[in-house]
Amino acid sequence: MLRRSFLRGAAAAGTLPFLPARPALAQNARASVLRYVPQSDLTIVDPVTTTAYITRHHALMVFDQLYGLDAQLKPQPQMVEGHNVEADGTLWTFRLRDGLRFHDGEPVRGRDCIASIRRWAQRDSLGQALMARTDAMSAPDDRSFVIRLKRPYGLMLETLAKLGPPVLVIMPERLAATDPAQQMPEVIGSGPFRFNTKERLVGARVVYDRNPDYRPREGGAVSWAAGPKRVHFERVEWQVMPDPGTAAAALQNGEVDWWENPINDLLPTLQGNPQIVTQLAGRLGNLGTAVMNHLYPPFDKPAVRRVILEALTQEDFMAAAAGDDEKLRRTGVGIFTPGTSMASDAGLDILTRKRDLARAKKDLIAAGYKGERVVLMSASDNPVLGALGEVMHDLLQRLGMNVQYVVSDWGTLVTRRASKAPPDQGGWNIFSTTWVGLDMTNPVGEQVLRCGGQKGFFGWPDIPEIETLREAWIEAPDEDGRQRIARDLQAAAMVQVPYLPLGQYFYRTAYRREIRDIVQDQFVFWNARREA
Numbered sequence: 001m002l003r004r005s006f007l008r009g010a011a012a013a014g015t016l017p018f019l020p021a022r023p024a025l026a027q028n029a030r031a032s033v034l035r036y037v038p039q040s041d042l043t044i045v046d047p048v049t050t051t052a053y054i055t056r057h058h059a060l061m062v063f064d065q066l067y068g069l070d071a072q073l074k075p076q077p078q079m080v081e082g083h084n085v086e087a088d089g090t091l092w093t094f095r096l097r098d099g100l101r102f103h104d105g106e107p108v109r110g111r112d113c114i115a116s117i118r119r120w121a122q123r124d125s126l127g128q129a130l131m132a133r134t135d136a137m138s139a140p141d142d143r144s145f146v147i148r149l150k151r152p153y154g155l156m157l158e159t160l161a162k163l164g165p166p167v168l169v170i171m172p173e174r175l176a177a178t179d180p181a182q183q184m185p186e187v188i189g190s191g192p193f194r195f196n197t198k199e200r201l202v203g204a205r206v207v208y209d210r211n212p213d214y215r216p217r218e219g220g221a222v223s224w225a226a227g228p229k230r231v232h233f234e235r236v237e238w239q240v241m242p243d244p245g246t247a248a249a250a251l252q253n254g255e256v257d258w259w260e261n262p263i264n265d266l267l268p269t270l271q272g273n274p275q276i277v278t279q280l281a282g283r284l285g286n287l288g289t290a291v292m293n294h295l296y297p298p299f300d301k302p303a304v305r306r307v308i309l310e311a312l313t314q315e316d317f318m319a320a321a322a323g324d325d326e327k328l329r330r331t332g333v334g335i336f337t338p339g340t341s342m343a344s345d346a347g348l349d350i351l352t353r354k355r356d357l358a359r360a361k362k363d364l365i366a367a368g369y370k371g372e373r374v375v376l377m378s379a380s381d382n383p384v385l386g387a388l389g390e391v392m393h394d395l396l397q398r399l400g401m402n403v404q405y406v407v408s409d410w411g412t413l414v415t416r417r418a419s420k421a422p423p424d425q426g427g428w429n430i431f432s433t434t435w436v437g438l439d440m441t442n443p444v445g446e447q448v449l450r451c452g453g454q455k456g457f458f459g460w461p462d463i464p465e466i467e468t469l470r471e472a473w474i475e476a477p478d479e480d481g482r483q484r485i486a487r488d489l490q491a492a493a494m495v496q497v498p499y500l501p502l503g504q505y506f507y508r509t510a511y512r513r514e515i516r517d518i519v520q521d522q523f524v525f526w527n528a529r530r531e532a
Contacts, residue, residue: 043411063169063189068226110139115176164439264323284437288502303367347494
């Protein structure tokens with residue numbers, strides 16, 4: 001019911017007469033421009049300072065990566081021409097491809113790579129794992145860099161190919177010198193597109209121009225972030241829409257070419273248009289999470305967090321996210337993406353047994369809840385996140401919690417979640433967000449499982465048991481060992497509750513039929529072309 005009431009207005013908007021189309025572009029101009037409706041506005045342009053996917057999408061256009069992750073989750077050389085490993089796995093030497101240049105004309109040098117890795121590693125769990133094992137990094141010449149380890153690190157290439165936010169990209173050394181807690185002063189990368197700052201209109205439009213100096217890697221298959229990044233559009237415009245109905249009308253009218261995340265209620269209308277193609281946005285789906293602030297009551301208490309976990313029903317959240325199609329949602333989901341090697345059923349009885357809200361209300365008081373105001377944040381410009389917020393609001397109220405429901409655009413929420421101030425002084429207590437399944441496949445890449453206190457994810461959980469298990473997972477000698485540790489991790493997470501797992505859902509992306517060769521499972525803009 002909550003989902004239906006939340007989305008009814010948007011769905012109804014899709015049935016209204018279409019908006020008048022803007023004046024048509026000349027045919028040759030239209031062919032050279034791709035117009036895209038993103039999940040939200042781009043408010044943070046520095047990929048190191050946030051885990052927002054919209055910023056990751058932006059980063060992959062403007063910057064490039066040392067290695068690109070392919071659809072088989074295998075790192076492939078991207079900016080790197082090749083590497084050598086010596087000294088029993090403790091000495092790695094990387095050589096860059098010839099002709100790499102930043103958008104300001106400067107060549108990409110080995111020292112730029114080192115500076116970029118260092119800055120990124122301060123904000124990413126894989127990066128922190130690498131740096132904890134690194135003795136030194138150096139750049140013996142402009143086209144190479146060296147990482148000398150204290151001991152072997154089996155995840156080296158997976159780390160340098162980090163695709164999930166914060167994504168590892170290479171920027172000029174002068175920009176990589178920026179405090180990783182602060183946004184860099186300008187956006188200069190070496191990627192296939194240039195960020196057009198002059199035409200950026202906050203809340204309405206983001207523009208990227210093709211980088212004429214970009215040299216795609218030679219050979220290899222285009223797959224996820226790997227392979228040649230060949231650009232067929234002179235310009236990509238992100239058009240921020242006020243609501244789903246407007247986006248649906250624009251796509252049907254041909255005013256835009258691609259809509260990242262149409263709500264499921266509008267899919268029948270879009271699928272009924274022969275000029276529109278819809279397809280699953282990713283084979284690993286998305287996982288919902290509710291992030292809690294561990295610094296302040298009431299979620300500083302593990303017992304309180306556990307009562308919420310015992311009370312929530314994943315089906316409610318996933319029905320809100322995915323709609324009526326049961327094939328697009330999955331419940332009984334733990335902390336790892338279902339169907340991947342680290343997923344298991346360890347400790348999941350807490351999610352699947354019968355719910356008793358009356359008992360949970362009593363348990364909440366016994367756990368130490370004293371009526372504190374709970375600041376629940378939710379996003380207004382992302383239908384899925386908004387729907388998850390509505391369900392969470394309803395749950396917390398039914399549990400008898402004193403909820404202050406703060407609804408804002410996603411960019412404002414992302415900014416506020418970085419605040420460590422008390423909730424009544426501009427801080428927060430809880431919000432819901434989602435993660436691409438790729439980013440929830442292992443305990444090191446999973447951001448919300450970082451439980452190192454001030455070095456952890458937003459909410460700053462401090463749970464030594466989980467950190468010890470994460471470290472053991474990195475050091476495990478084989479897949480069987482990692483799987484055993486992953487089971488122990490999930491069991492511990494169901495007791496300590498670093499965050500609330502809300503289930504898995506799938507959604508479709510939609511684009512005009514004349515747009516061809518879109519890279520599967522990723523929102524990137526190379527390779528795509530318009531059929532004449």
